[in-house]
């Protein structure tokens with residue numbers, strides 16, 4: 588028979604995740620660190636990779652890395668779990684805490700991967716939308732949590748793509764009033780220098796997600812981790828792929844993490860440039876920029892202009908930003924990652940000339 592039976596029914600109508608990554612001279616679409624790992628550190632990485640056996644399976648849990656990260660965070664090895672990028676751990680969370688008959692609370696607009704993972708694992712999604720200024724509707728969230736049927740939720744801080752922080756007094760209330768597993772996604776916390784980590788000592792229903800992809804210039808290497816209590820992490824271990832964190836990535840990450848202080852200057856520069864970008868965007872006609880604590884800025888174009896056309900014209904000028912103009916809650920919005928001083932200048936000049944055409 589030349590036919591194939593249908594895939595699982597929850598996949599019907601789903602579009603595979605598409606980061607809309609296109610080649611461009613100035614890449615400001617994916618919130619990467621625009622500067623690669625510094626040359627000196629890369630030389631050390633090369634030495635470490637040379638010592639790595641390719642023929643043997645890697646340490647499945649990457650214990651050396653867990654120890655380094657635990658020590659840096661004042662935790663034990665059992666409170667750290669590594670993943671193939673933060674994305675793998677987000678998927679594991681949906682596998683371990685979601686599933687048929689279970690419920691995920693989402694706070695849109697936010698990282699689209701969360702709802703996607705819920706959908707493909709047959710997890711019901713309850714949306715508690717943010718307010719018009721993208722701040723979390725804290726009362727609505729707490730009220731919904733108090734109903735007691737939410738199995739897990741994710742609070743992104745700073746939020747992607749809106750750039751705002753979740754206040755940890757609010758996260759603390761979430762943890763106090765329910766036994767829902769609350770993930771605080773801190774993929775960008777290095778740019779806000781604000782972490783929920785102190786709450787870990789007090790609450791078993793908290794996990795914190797971090798990644799090497801953004802501040803540490805390693806989006807191409809695929810490493811993320813969660814911090815949480817041992818019992819919660821044991822459940823993640825049951826669903827994770829045993830060898831998802833390969834030996835080469837482990838070797839690279841050991842060197843980068845040991846040298847993480849070297850990234851501080853670059854992070855400072857991004858924070859400075861972020862302010863310049865925000866100010867310049869707000870001075871531009873037809874643009875409203877939302878304040879950001881991260882390494883990107885979301886901005887809305889006045890409805891007299893079509894942001895999708897602006898996106899296209901920027902792309903024709905060699906500049907790739909992220910188009911959210913047709914996304915729910917983000918009508919006519921674009922997001923620009925903070926690049927180098929020159930990249931940001933080039934973006935600002937192009938945008939200004941497009942808008943004043």
Ligand SMILES: *Cc1c(COP(=O)(O)O)cnc(C)c1O
Pocket residue numbers: 618671672673674675698743747772774797798799800801806809810811
């Ligand atoms: C980038 C990002 C992640 C993790 O990305 P990885 O590259 O898979 O580590 C997690 N959450 C948010 C909100 C992100 O933007």
